[in-house]
Amino acid sequence: MKIANIVMLTVALGSTVACSSVPQNRSACAIPDAKTVDAFLTATENNLGNSRCGTSFDDYFDRLIALSRENPDATNKQAFADLIRAGIVNGAISKREGMARFNEYFEPEFYSLKTDVRSNCVALSDRQNDINALDNELRKKRTGLLDILGDKAQFRQSQQFYQDLTVVMDAVRHSCDAALARR
Amino acid sequence: MSYAIPTLKDFSLALAITALGGVTTAHAVTATGPSVNLFNAATIESLSNTSKTARALESSLEKVINQLETQTALYESAGCASSNDAGCVQLRKGVKKNYADLLDQIQAQLPEIKRNIGETRDALGKQMVSELGRKMSPGDLQRLLAGRHGKMTPSAPALGSAKAGRLSGLFEGYYNLVRRGGNSSGNSTVLASQLYIDAVHSANYLDLIGAEIDSQHTELLLELEWGELTAQMTGTVGSVKELLWGSDDMRQNILNVGLETSQPQEAFADLYVD
Numbered sequence: 001m002k003i004a005n006i007v008m009l010t011v012a013l014g015s016t017v018a019c020s021s022v023p024q025n026r027s028a029c030a031i032p033d034a035k036t037v038d039a040f041l042t043a044t045e046n047n048l049g050n051s052r053c054g055t056s057f058d059d060y061f062d063r064l065i066a067l068s069r070e071n072p073d074a075t076n077k078q079a080f081a082d083l084i085r086a087g088i089v090n091g092a093i094s095k096r097e098g099m100a101r102f103n104e105y106f107e108p109e110f111y112s113l114k115t116d117v118r119s120n121c122v123a124l125s126d127r128q129n130d131i132n133a134l135d136n137e138l139r140k141k142r143t144g145l146l147d148i149l150g151d152k153a154q155f156r157q158s159q160q161f162y163q164d165l166t167v168v169m170d171a172v173r174h175s176c177d178a179a180l181a182r183r
Numbered sequence: 184m185s186y187a188i189p190t191l192k193d194f195s196l197a198l199a200i201t202a203l204g205g206v207t208t209a210h211a212v213t214a215t216g217p218s219v220n221l222f223n224a225a226t227i228e229s230l231s232n233t234s235k236t237a238r239a240l241e242s243s244l245e246k247v248i249n250q251l252e253t254q255t256a257l258y259e260s261a262g263c264a265s266s267n268d269a270g271c272v273q274l275r276k277g278v279k280k281n282y283a284d285l286l287d288q289i290q291a292q293l294p295e296i297k298r299n300i301g302e303t304r305d306a307l308g309k310q311m312v313s314e315l316g317r318k319m320s321p322g323d324l325q326r327l328l329a330g331r332h333g334k335m336t337p338s339a340p341a342l343g344s345a346k347a348g349r350l351s352g353l354f355e356g357y358y359n360l361v362r363r364g365g366n367s368s369g370n371s372t373v374l375a376s377q378l379y380i381d382a383v384h385s386a387n388y389l390d391l392i393g394a395e396i397d398s399q400h401t402e403l404l405l406e407l408e409w410g411e412l413t414a415q416m417t418g419t420v421g422s423v424k425e426l427l428w429g430s431d432d433m434r435q436n437i438l439n440v441g442l443e444t445s446q447p448q449e450a451f452a453d454l455y456v457d
Contacts, residue, residue, distance in 0.1 A: 081451050102454040109329060113321035114456050120324060121316040130321075164328050164373045168315070171376035172324070174383060175308035176316040 029053035031063050040067055041079045045086045054092030061087075061101075065143065072150030077106055080148070104137050105144030108157040110165065112137050121176035124169050131166070138162050219327060221310045221375040229302040236296050243288050251281045290397070297386065304382035307375060315372070327372055 028050055032043030044060045047053045064083055068076040084098040093101070103111040112133040116123050124130060138158060145155040222230075254277050258264075263271035315324065 078450070081454055084454060099454050099456050102451065103456050106451075107455065109325055111456060113325045116321045118320060119317050120319055120321060121312065123321050161325070161328065165325065167380065168324060168328065168372055168376040169321070171379040172311055172315045175311040175379065178308055179312045179316070 029056045031056065031059050034067075037064065037067050037071065037076060037079050040064060041082055044083060048086040048090040048092065051090060054087070054090045057087045057090070057092035065148065068148040069143075072146075072148055074149050074151065076148050080106065080144075104140045106141075106149070108141070108145070108154050109161060110134060110137050110158075113165070120169075120172050121179075124173040124176070127170070127173060130169060134162055134165065219314050219372060221307065221314055221371060223306070223310055226303065226306040226310060229299060229306050233296070233299040233303055236292065236299050240289075240292050240296070243292070244285065247281055247284050247288065251278065251285065254278045254281060297390075300382050301386050304379060304386055307379045307382065311375065311379060324372075 029047055029052060032040050032047065034040035034043050040063065044064070047056070047060070060083060064079060068079065081102065084093070084102055087093045088095050088098045100111055100115075103109075103114070110133075141155060141158045145151050145158060254274060258271070258274050258278060261271065261274070263274055319327070
C-alpha cells in the first residue's frame with residue numbers, strides 16, 4: 001500500500017514538473033516583442049543562446065523580415081547576418097543552409113544556380129524546374145534587396161540577371177536538345 | 184478577298200535578326216573573350232552573309248516601294264477608290280504591277296535569307312553546345328554573365344541613338360558602338376543567345392511566311408476586283424518601310440545589359456557563396 005502511494009505521488013509530482021516546464025520553455029523561446037530591429041536582434045540572439053530555441057529560428061527570421069520591412073535600410077543586412085550566424089551556432093540551421101538563406105535574400109546573383117555543378121546540357125534539361133527555382137529566388141531577392149534593404153539598384157541587377165539567365169539558359173537548352181536530336 | 188498583310192509585317196522579324204547578326208559579328212571580332220568562343224569563323228561568316236542579304240533586300244525594295252508610294256498617293260488624291268475611270272483603271276494596274284514586283288522580290292530573296300539564318304542558327308548552336316552546354320555548369324554561366332573572370336568587367340555600352348536611319352546604317356552604328364564599348368563575354372553570350380533563339384524561331388516561321396507570300400502572290404495575279412487591296416497594300420508598304428528605315432528594336436535592351444560587379448562584401452564573407 002505504501003509503495004503504491006509512493007508511486008502515485010511520484011507520478012503526480014512528475015506531471016506537475018512537466019506541466020510547469022513547458023510554459024517556461026515557450027516563454028524562453030517566444031518571439032521577442034521588440035519594436036526595433038536592434039532590440040529584436042539582441043533578444044533573439046539571447047534566445048538562441050538556449051539550444052532549445054532552435055526550433056523557433058524560422059519564426060524569428062520571419063519576424064525580423066516583418067520588422068525590417070517597416071524600416072528598410074542597408075544596415076538591416078547586418079541584422080540578418082547576425083541572426084543567421086546565431087542560428088548556425090545554435091544548430092538551428094546548418095552552415096550551408098545559412099549561406100543559402102543569406103544569398104537568396106541579399107545577393108543579386110542566384111544561389112540556386114551556384115550549387116549546381118553538372119554540365120548545362122544535363123542541368124538545364126528541365127526548363128520548368130529551372131524557371132520555378134529562379135522565380136522563387138527572385139521573390140526572395142525582392143523581399144531582401146528591395147523591401148528590407150531598400151536597394152533598388154541591386155534588385156534591378158537581380159532582375160537583369162534573371163532576364164539574361166532565362167535567355168541564355170533557353171538558348172543553351174535548345175542547342176543541346178538540337179545536338180542530341182542530330183545524333 | 185483578303186490578303187494576308189500581317190505576314191509581311193512579321194517578315195520584319197527575320198530581317199531584324201539579320202540586323203542583330205551584323206551586331207553580333209562586330210562584337211565577335213572585337214570582344215570574344217579568352218574563355219568563351221561563341222563566334223568562330225563559320226558563325227562569323229554566316230552572320231556576315233545574313234547581313235549582306237539584308238542589305239541586298241534593302242536596296243532591291245527601295246525603288247519599288249518609292250514607286251508604290253507615289254502611285255498610291257496619286258490614286259488616293261484622284262479619288263480613284265470608287266471610280267472606274269480609264270485613268271484610275273490604268274493607275275490600279277500600275278499599283279498592282281508594282282505590288283506584284285514587291286512580292287516577287289521578297290519571294291526571290293526569302294530562300295537566301297532563310298538559308299543564312301539556318302546556317303547562323305546551326306553554327307551558333309554548335310558553338311553554344313560546345314562552349315556553354317558541355318564545358319560549363321549553371322554556376323559558370325552566371326559567373327560569365329556577371330563578368331567575373333577574376334577581373335572587373337565594364338558595363339555594357341549604352342546604345343543611345345545608334346539605331347537611326349537605314350537598315351544598313353544600323354549595322355555600322357552597332358558595330359562602332361560595340362568597338363567602342365564592350366569587351367565582356369557576358370554581354371556577348373546574351374547577344375549570341377538572343378540571336379540563336381530568334382534564329383530558331385524565325386527559321387521555322389519563314390517557312391510559313393514563304394507559303395503565305397506564295398499564296399498572296401497567286402491571289403494577286405488572279406484577282407480582278409480591287410476591293411480593299413489598296414488599303415492593304417498601303418499597310419504592307421508601311422511595314423516594309425518601317426523595316427528598312429527605322430523602327431523600335433527591342434533588342435536594344437539586350438545591348439544595354441548592365442552587368443555591374445557586386446561591391447566587396449568583406450563583412451559577410453563567411454555567408455557569401457561565390
